[in-house]
Amino acid sequence: MSNTVLPPAESRPRTLVTGAVLGSITSVMFFAGLFAIYFSMRADANAWGSEWFPEGAIQLVPGGMNMATLSLSVVTMAWAVRSVSNNDRIHAYLALGLTALLGVAVINQTVFYLNDIGLPVDYSKATTLLFTIVGAHMTMLGIGVIWNLLLLIRAFGGQDTRRHQDLVSALSFYWYAGVAVYSIIWIGIYIAK
Amino acid sequence: MTTTDIAPDSVAVTSEQNQTFVERLVTNTSNSSIGKSWIFSGCIYFLLSTVLGFLLDIVRFDSDSYLIFSNVDKFFQFWSLHRTSIVLLAVVPMIIGLAMCVVPPQIGANSIIFPRAAAFGFWVWFLGSGITVFGFLADGGFGSPELDSQREAVALTLVGLLLVIAGICVSVICLLTTIISGRCMGMNLRRIPVFSWTIMVSGTLWILTLPVLAANSIIAYVDLRGRSAIYFGSEDVIWDQISWVFTHPQIYVFVLPLIGIAYDIVPVAVKVRQKLYNHDLVLIFSSLFGIIGFGAYAQPFFDTPGTPVREEALYVLTAFLAVPLALLLFGGLFETLRMGSKNLTRHPPAPLILSLLSIFLLISGAVVGALRAIEPFELLSTSSNTAQMKLTIGAGLVAIIAAMLWWGGLIVGKTAKQGFGLISGILITAGSLLSGLADSVNGFLGLDDFTTVGFLQEVSAEQIVKILIAFSFIGSVLILGGAVALILVELLRFKNGPVSELDPWEGHTLEWTDEIVMVESERPLLDEVGKTGT
Numbered sequence: 005m006s007n008t009v010l011p012p013a014e015s016r017p018r019t020l021v022t023g024a025v026l027g028s029i030t031s032v033m034f035f036a037g038l039f040a041i042y043f044s045m046r047a048d049a050n051a052w053g054s055e056w057f058p059e060g061a062i063q064l065v066p067g068g069m070n071m072a073t074l075s076l077s078v079v080t081m082a083w084a085v086r087s088v089s090n091n092d093r094i095h096a097y098l099a100l101g102l103t104a105l106l107g108v109a110v111i112n113q114t115v116f117y118l119n120d121i122g123l124p125v126d127y128s129k130a131t132t133l134l135f136t137i138v139g140a141h142m143t144m145l146g147i148g149v150i151w152n153l154l155l156l157i158r159a160f161g162g163q164d165t166r167r168h169q170d171l172v173s174a175l176s177f178y179w180y181a182g183v184a185v186y187s188i189i190w191i192g193i194y195i196a197k
Numbered sequence: 198m199t200t201t202d203i204a205p206d207s208v209a210v211t212s213e214q215n216q217t218f219v220e221r222l223v224t225n226t227s228n229s230s231i232g233k234s235w236i237f238s239g240c241i242y243f244l245l246s247t248v249l250g251f252l253l254d255i256v257r258f259d260s261d262s263y264l265i266f267s268n269v270d271k272f273f274q275f276w277s278l279h280r281t282s283i284v285l286l287a288v289v290p291m292i293i294g295l296a297m298c299v300v301p302p303q304i305g306a307n308s309i310i311f312p313r314a315a316a317f318g319f320w321v322w323f324l325g326s327g328i329t330v331f332g333f334l335a336d337g338g339f340g341s342p343e344l345d346s347q348r349e350a351v352a353l354t355l356v357g358l359l360l361v362i363a364g365i366c367v368s369v370i371c372l373l374t375t376i377i378s379g380r381c382m383g384m385n386l387r388r389i390p391v392f393s394w395t396i397m398v399s400g401t402l403w404i405l406t407l408p409v410l411a412a413n414s415i416i417a418y419v420d421l422r423g424r425s426a427i428y429f430g431s432e433d434v435i436w437d438q439i440s441w442v443f444t445h446p447q448i449y450v451f452v453l454p455l456i457g458i459a460y461d462i463v464p465v466a467v468k469v470r471q472k473l474y475n476h477d478l479v480l481i482f483s484s485l486f487g488i489i490g491f492g493a494y495a496q497p498f499f500d501t502p503g504t505p506v507r508e509e510a511l512y513v514l515t516a517f518l519a520v521p522l523a524l525l526l527f528g529g530l531f532e533t534l535r536m537g538s539k540n541l542t543r544h545p546p547a548p549l550i551l552s553l554l555s556i557f558l559l560i561s562g563a564v565v566g567a568l569r570a571i572e573p574f575e576l577l578s579t580s581s582n583t584a585q586m587k588l589t590i591g592a593g594l595v596a597i598i599a600a601m602l603w604w605g606g607l608i609v610g611k612t613a614k615q616g617f618g619l620i621s622g623i624l625i626t627a628g629s630l631l632s633g634l635a636d637s638v639n640g641f642l643g644l645d646d647f648t649t650v651g652f653l654q655e656v657s658a659e660q661i662v663k664i665l666i667a668f669s670f671i672g673s674v675l676i677l678g679g680a681v682a683l684i685l686v687e688l689l690r691f692k693n694g695p696v697s698e699l700d701p702w703e704g705h706t707l708e709w710t711d712e713i714v715m716v717e718s719e720r721p722l723l724d725e726v727g728k729t730g731t
Contacts, residue, residue, distance in 0.1 A: 017378040019310050026370045030404045037412030037493065044499045051501070126424045136419045 024174030028181035031144055035185045038140065039192060042133045049130070056130045057197055058123070066117040067194030070110045074183045077106040081179045084155075088164050088172045096164055100156040100172075103179070107149040110186075111142050134193065141189060144182050151175050223320075226312035228297050231319050233608060235294030235368075236601075238323060240684060242286035243594070247673075247680040249279045254632075254673040257666050270345040274338035276647055277436050278330070280443045280586070281339075284451055285361050286326050288593045289403075292454050293368050295600050296396045298608040300372060302708035303390050305381025305716065315371040322364025329357030339439065340432030348421060351432060355418040358439075362411045369400040376400075381707075383716030387477065390706040390719065392600075394480055395457030398487040402450045406442075409493040413438045437498045444582050445566040446515045447492025448589045455559065455596030456483045456526055459552035462603050463530050464720075465702050466549035467537025471529075476719050479529055486522045489515040497577075507570070507577050516570035519563040527556045546702070547619035551599035554626045555592045561630065562588035565637050574641065581640030584633045591629025591676070598622040598683055605690065606697025607708060613690040621686055624679030632672025635665040 049056045084099035086092075118138065125135045155172055158164050164172060216224070222234070253276055256263045266272040301309050309315050332338060337350025376389065376397045389397070417438060421430025429438065441447060460479055464471050471479075495506050506512055530553065534541075565585045569576045602618040605611075636644075642662050700709040705720035714721050 019374055019378040022378045023311055023314075023370055023374045026373055026404060030366050030370065030408050033405050033493075034408035034412050037409030038416070040409075040494075041412065041416060041499060044501065048501060125419065126427050129428050132420050132427050132429065133416065136416050139419075140415065 018170045018173070020170040020174045021177065024177045028178050031178075032181050032185060035137070035140070035188070038133070038137045039188055042137060043192065045129055045133065056128075057134075061121060061123055062194060062197050063117075064194055066113055066120075067190050070113055071186065071190040073106050073110050073113070074186050077103050077110075078180065078183055080106065081176045085169070085172050085176050088159075089166055089169050091166050093159060093162070093164075096159045096172075097156065100152055100159060100164075104149050104152040104156065107145050107152065111145055111149070114138060114142055137189060137193070141182070141185055144185065148175070148179050148182050151178070226316045228301050228309035228312065228315065229608065231309070231312075231315050232294045232297030232299075234319055234323075235290045235297060236608070237294075238326070239287050239289075239291035239294060240687060242282055242290070242326065243288075244680050244684055246279055246283040246287050247677045249275055249282070251673045251677045253279055254666075254670045258670040268345065270341035270343050271336075273341050273436075273647065274333055274336070274346065277339050277440075278333045280440075281329070281358070283590055284443055284448075285358075285365070286329070288590055288597070289365060289451055290322065291597045292396075292399075292451075292593070293365065293372070295597065295604065295608075296372050296392075296400075296454070297368070299600075299604050299708055300393045300396055301375055301379065302607075303393050303706050304376060304379065305384050305707050306375055306379035309371050310375045310379050311371045315368055318364045318367030318369075318371065320364070321360055321367065325357045325360025325362075325364055327357070329354055329361060332357050340435040342433050344432050346432055348432070351435065352418060352422050355414045355421070355435075358414050359411055359418070362407045362414075366404050366407055369403050372396060373400045373404070381716060383721075384707075387480070388716060388719040388721075389480075390457070391460035391476070391479055391483065392454065392457035395454045395483050395487075398484050399450055399453035402453070402487050402491055406447060406450065406491060406493045410439060410442050413496075434498065438496070441492055441496045441498075443586060445492070445569060445585055446490050446495060446512070446519070448562075448586055449490030449519060450487060450492065452559065452589055452593030452596070453483065453487050453490065455555045455593055456486065458596045458600045458603075459526075459530055459556055461706065462546075462548045462552045462599060464533050464537070465704050466546045467534055468540040468703070469533060469537035470705070470720060470723050471533055475529060475532070479526070482522055482525050482529075486519070486526070489518050489522070508572055513570045513572075516567045520560070520567050523556070523560045523563045527560060530556060546602075547615040547622070548599040548603040550619060551595050551602070551622040551626075554622065555596035555599060558588050558592035558595060558626060558629055561633065562586075562592060565633065568637070569640075576640045578646055579640035580636040580644040580646055582646040584636035584640060587629050587636065587672075588633035591625055591633065594625050594679075595622045595629075598625070601683075601687070603702070604708070605687075606701055609690055609694070610697060611690050611694030612697040612701070613686050613694060617682060617686045617689070621679045621682035624675045624682060628672040628675030628677075628679060630672070631675065632669045635668035635672065639665045639669070 046056050080099050080103040084096055084103060087095035087099050118135065123131045125132055152175060155164055155175060158168075158171070222230075225231070252265055253272075256265060256272060263269065263272055266275055297309060297315065301307070332350050332354025335350035335353065336347040337352070337354045338346060339354060340346055340351055376393055380389070386394075416429045417435050418430070420426045420428065421432075421435075426432075428434070456479075460471075460483075495512055497505060497507055500506055534553075562585050565581060565588060568574060569581045569585060598618055598621055601608075602613055602615055605613050639662055642665075644662055644666075699711065702709070705723045707714060707716070707721060710722060715724075717724050
């Protein structure tokens with residue numbers, strides 16, 4: 005097969021960021037599918053006047069705390085991108101470390117809440133959907149935390165510099181997508197119940 | 198800091214040369230090798246799917262022979278496996294394989310971007326496809342109407358499907374990134390060859406819709422795994438939740454690249470240059486065709502009572518829009534053919550004929566889809582579904598054969614026997630038409646999409662239905678013959694095919710040259726001819 009050797013584009017778009025944006029879109033569409041099913045089933049339940057979640061099962065405080073924590077992580081993630089683009093290694097360590105820590109905190113709180121809720125997965129359609137959606141989001145967040153920690157290790161090795169900024173920018177897109185998904189969970193499930 | 202470049206490790210080079218075939222296959226990250234792996238696997242699954250389709254049509258033809266599948270539940274499992282495999286294990290993989298091989302050189306990229314991820318995508322899909330098929334064979338599949346399947350095997354099939362989706366999405370992301378970020382200088386989006394453009398559009402729609410299918414699957418899996426299912430994982434409803442992927446409008450999205458294949462082949466085959474405004478219109482129409490194929494919203498299983506999604510304006514409108522769009526695209530090809538008719542010989546190239554046939558099948562599929570959407574006909578759950586799928590997927594398969602005959606020399610390095618390839622494509626076209634039209638008319642006569650044996654025995658009393666089922670069966674035989682012919686063509690190419698020329702068709706786009714070409718239009722090689730006056 006022939007290999008065409010042509011001059012590269014003058015300003016080639018950043019491949020890693022493009023790939024991460026496409027990957028994030030794929031993840032968001034996965035959640036869009038889950039949300040569509042959740043809201044459709046809930047609308048049907050409301051229309052028939054049947055119970056969706058038992059009274060008091062869904063509490064606002066844990067969901068609200070998670071939303072606040074993830075909102076903070078948006079700031080620390082932006083801080084990390086800024087630090088790496090400025091070759092500021094100390095701030096990059098802090099920002100990436102804090103973002104990972106906040107991610108772990110959200111996962112920890114979610115696991116505690118799911119154990120505390122007192123409803124099994126197979127209690128009703130609503131709980132099946134709740135556990136699936138929240139569990140899938142925890143997985144998404146877990147992947148983000150691992151990616152974050154890998155970049156932190158690279159930063160310790162001096163590899164996260166302005167020349168390699170794309171890696172952190174790519175992670176930031178993925179992370180922001182994760183926070184956006186959680187904001188729907190927070191509003192659609194925890195607040196609107 | 199000092200950076201020292203060291204010479205390549207001679208031991209490593211030697212060990213690379215000593216790799217076995219399997220080691221090379223697994224560790225290879227060249228876009229050509231990954232593409233060939235996709236195409237080869239897709240061909241095998243295509244053959245298996247057509248054999249399965251043939252067996253299913255035997256049962257429809259002679260309802261007493263349902264014992265081939267031992268019972269009705271098994272019959273249902275293999276019926277759903279046929280639909281799943283022909284789309285997600287045959288057509289889509291073969292298109293991805295073609296794209297892996299053709300798109301990077303066509304847009305002036307040296308290779309696919311993220312080659313390791315592309316290889317990972319293939320192997321994840323390959324593993325998932327094996328698990329899916331094994332799940333069906335282990336009495337799982339996507340459940341069964343009489344709840345007679347093995348729950349653990351159903352869960353296994355769902356895991357396989359999730360892996361298949363993941364593999365396709367990863368590979369498509371690599372392709373899309375290559376098209377968006379890997380184009381050479383001068384190759385702006387308007388100048389992308391139509392095949393690469395349609396891969397971009399369909400790839401985008403695949404990553405927008407297949408994750409929704411993954412969402413359906415994972416809810417069923419969570420509900421099914423390890424306990425009594427509440428609702429989503431109940432074995433008699435799993436297929437209902439995922440079947441939207443294999444019907445209108447989503448089915449169009451899987452075969453969208455056939456428009457690109459036809460528009461890259463026809464102008465070169467008749468040796469004319471399309472005018473630029475035509476090129477722009479083709480880009481717009483093919484994108485519109487892709488957009489109307491977005492089917493993630495059309496899930497009848499989650500219908501709100503009283504407002505079925507398949508009776509909503511959007512669903513009906515897209516069904517009707519598909520027909521004029523397909524006709525407009527055919528019109529564009531027809532105009533190109535008319536312009537270049539003086540350049541056609543008595544024996545036009547096989548890919549040209551097959552490209553036109555594939556667009557014709559697409560139009561037929563779109564017409565059946567539009568008829569299905571007319572509410573008073575009550576065709577939505579009849580064999581019209583099967584008809585539309587056969588015609589549309591048949592269009593995709595014929596286009597893939599055309600593409601293999603056209604770009605096969607570039608991909609494999611050897612030339613195939615065009616006559617055998619043409620026969621294979623004509624057999625599939627004839628089979629799809631015969632089977633599709635028979636099933637379509639049977640839809641009007643009330644034959645269900647999935648026909649249980651009892652129902653078959655009942656409707657078979659009607660002579661006309663029985664005759665049409667016989668036609669559908671003959672169509673399946675022809676499709677099977679086409680699949681076997683395709684495999685033979687490719688085997689002969691590998692074994693005895695003569696080494697292909699670099700540019701046997703005098704192509705217009707970058708994949709046909711290994712020289713440095715400045716891209717100043719959508720057909721850069723014609724620009725060079727214009728400049729040199731040769």
